[in-house]
Amino acid sequence: xxxxxxxxxxxxxxxxxxxxxxxxxxxxxxxxxxxxxxxxxxxxxxxxxxxxxxxxxxxxxxxxxxxxxxxxxxxxxxxxxxxxxxxxxxxxxxxxxxxxxxxxxxxxxxxxxxxxxxxx
Amino acid sequence: xxxxxxxxxxxxxxxxxxxxxxxxxxxxxxxxxxxxxxxxxxxxxxxxxxxxxxxxxxxxxxxxxxxxxxxxxxxxxxxxxxxxxxxxxxxxxxxxxxxxxxxxxxxxxxxxxxxxxxxx
DNA sequence: TTTATACTGAACCATGTGGTTCAGTATACG
DNA sequence: CGTATACTGAACCACATGGTTCAGTATAAA
Numbered sequence: 507x508x509x510x511x512x513x514x515x516x517x518x519x520x521x522x523x524x525x526x527x528x529x530x531x532x533x534x535x536x537x538x539x540x541x542x543x544x545x546x547x548x549x550x551x552x553x554x555x556x557x558x559x560x561x562x563x564x565x566x567x568x569x570x571x572x573x574x575x576x577x578x579x580x581x582x583x584x585x586x587x588x589x590x591x592x593x594x595x596x597x598x599x600x601x602x603x604x605x606x607x608x609x610x611x612x613x614x615x616x617x618x619x620x621x622x623x624x625x626x
Numbered sequence: 627x628x629x630x631x632x633x634x635x636x637x638x639x640x641x642x643x644x645x646x647x648x649x650x651x652x653x654x655x656x657x658x659x660x661x662x663x664x665x666x667x668x669x670x671x672x673x674x675x676x677x678x679x680x681x682x683x684x685x686x687x688x689x690x691x692x693x694x695x696x697x698x699x700x701x702x703x704x705x706x707x708x709x710x711x712x713x714x715x716x717x718x719x720x721x722x723x724x725x726x727x728x729x730x731x732x733x734x735x736x737x738x739x740x741x742x743x744x745x746x
Numbered sequence: 747t748t749t750a751t752a753c754t755g756a757a758c759c760a761t762g763t764g765g766t767t768c769a770g771t772a773t774a775c776g
Numbered sequence: 777c778g779t780a781t782a783c784t785g786a787a788c789c790a791c792a793t794g795g796t797t798c799a800g801t802a803t804a805a806a
Contacts, residue, residue, distance in 0.1 A: 514647075515643065517642075518638050518641040518642035519638070519642035521712075522636075522639035523635065524634075524635055527634075530715060530718075531715075531718065533722075534715070534718035534719065534721070580722055584719050585712050585716060589709070589712045589713065589716065591641075592641075592705050592708060592709045595650060595651075595654070595705060596709065598650075598651065598654035599700055601654070602654050602700055603700075
């Protein structure tokens with residue numbers, strides 16, 4: 507459970523970087539080597555390796571080294587827990603604002619009846 | 627567009643901390659002061675103020691100070707862009723793996739016909 | 747065997763993060 | 777008035793992040 511939370515932490519953190527989101531989108535089109543990715547995102551190999559490492563640690567990317575080249579592909583994680591958290595938050599948000607609407611409506615009613623009884 | 631990306635960056639970063647996700651869930655139940663939140667999440671007022679500041683900057687929380695107390699409530703942002711990104715990623719992931727399945731199927735077919743022509 | 751390619755790791759750097767303490771300010775209460 | 781409450785800002789801390797350079801190692805190609 508704590509472990510679960512940490513995974514969500516790590517995934518959201520991984521997604522908070524535009525380059526890493528770009529890498530995921532890129533790997534959605536086709537697999538790529540570190541050199542490919544470094545070229546496309548204008549970064550040193552070392553820099554790209556680090557980003558791939560972050561994505562790999564969260565399970566969003568897997569890699570395999572054959573000869574000199576390390577091929578990167580989308581990993582097994584599908585952001586289910588993250589999608590679920592966001593969806594449940596959105597429902598919470600709706601519920602909360604419905605509730606506030608009700609309170610506002612009540613206030614308006616009270617206000618109206620005050621005006622009825624005590625206009626001024 | 628760049629600005630849009632930065633907002634997504636900031637939201638995902640804000641969500642990468644379990645305490646901040648907890649604060650959002652808590653505020654979904656009812657509004658709360660900094661003192662309330664600091665007590666519930668066992669943290670100093672200053673520490674909590676910082677978390678609220680992060681959430682406020684991303685629009686996930688709004689606050690209003692009346693007298694001595696600052697009341698925090700859920701803000702206008704509903705994580706639409708973030709939910710959309712994750713959903714589109716999940717579709718990409720499905721498509722990519724369907725494609726890989728097809729490749730594997732092709733390989734199996736080729737392999738089978740090789741066996742037909744050249745059993746060994 | 748030499749040379750070029752592809753990656754890797756260590757070390758460094760500036761900046762950000764998640765937390766603290768301490769010293770305030772502003773407001774409410776008696 | 778004096779005192780307690782609620783927050784705020786500055787400063788500090790250890791550590792993480794996003795990037796770099798530089799010096800390797802391992803493999804492929806000529």
